[in-house]
Amino acid sequence: MRFAVTGATxxxxxxxxxxxxxxxxxxxxxxxxxxxxxxxxxxxxxxxxDLESVLAEHDPDALIDFTGPDASVAYVRSAADLxxxxxxGTTGFDEAQSEALIExxxxxxxxxxxxxxxxxxxxxxxxxxxxxxxxxYDIELTETHHNAKTDAPSGTAKELLAAIDAExxxxxxxxxxxxxxxxxxxxxxxHARRAGDITGxxxxxxxxxxxxxxxxxxxxxxGVFAAGALDSAEWLAGESPGFYGFDDVLDQQ
Numbered sequence: 001m002r003f004a005v006t007g008a009t010x011x012x013x014x015x016x017x018x019x020x021x022x023x024x025x026x027x028x029x030x031x032x033x034x035x036x037x038x039x040x041x042x043x044x045x046x047x048x049x050d051l052e053s054v055l056a057e058h059d060p061d062a063l064i065d066f067t068g069p070d071a072s073v074a075y076v077r078s079a080a081d082l083x084x085x086x087x088x089g090t091t092g093f094d095e096a097q098s099e100a101l102i103e104x105x106x107x108x109x110x111x112x113x114x115x116x117x118x119x120x121x122x123x124x125x126x127x128x129x130x131x132x133x134x135x136x137y138d139i140e141l142t143e144t145h146h147n148a149k150t151d152a153p154s155g156t157a158k159e160l161l162a163a164i165d166a167e168x169x170x171x172x173x174x175x176x177x178x179x180x181x182x183x184x185x186x187x188x189x190x191h192a193r194r195a196g197d198i199t200g201x202x203x204x205x206x207x208x209x210x211x212x213x214x215x216x217x218x219x220x221x222x223g224v225f226a227a228g229a230l231d232s233a234e235w236l237a238g239e240s241p242g243f244y245g246f247d248d249v250l251d252q253q
Contacts (some may be wrong), residue, residue, distance in 0.1 A: 091155030113156030116228025
């Protein structure tokens, strides 16, 4: 298959290109807003301003995006204009940006996920299952990422919180605690840590009845997310226009 990769010189862009090459796919389109290298793994990198023209020239099976919210929305609009399916792993979108992605999905199949790890999907399902037995336990969520990550809490943490709310009803989110702040009933503590080059860790702690249950996932490399993104792109290329998630891929494999 043939894919376009945005943010090609970033850590995730490089990981996606490497994974595509390992699977025998071609990457005829690799763009970056400020190309600081001429190629990645032998793939020429062009300025993102030329995205529409190179998409039109090469007609890839799907575009894979791990960039920033503003850039991602612009790239997806270009893909939608040319009928190219899009896989979006960017996080940190505001409401208007999220709506722009949903609008684009009316024209193309668009898959957006905060995390492309199969293990994280298993974690979310395990948390939901656990809550059926310990619905009245206190809940704390902690996520840890590298020191260059800009959005907090992580997109994955938000997905986990949404899954908890869907199971139990909406809870107040308390982001960190300082000073005189005793825990209140019906709240979830949310904690974000940024340090070193940690790829990603998420922990959901459930405590009550003199016991503690901890459900945790740790990614050892970005290759985990690149593999999931390629799984998604391979699957999405044959779908109808619409808005999809990574769970759609896993449920149909």
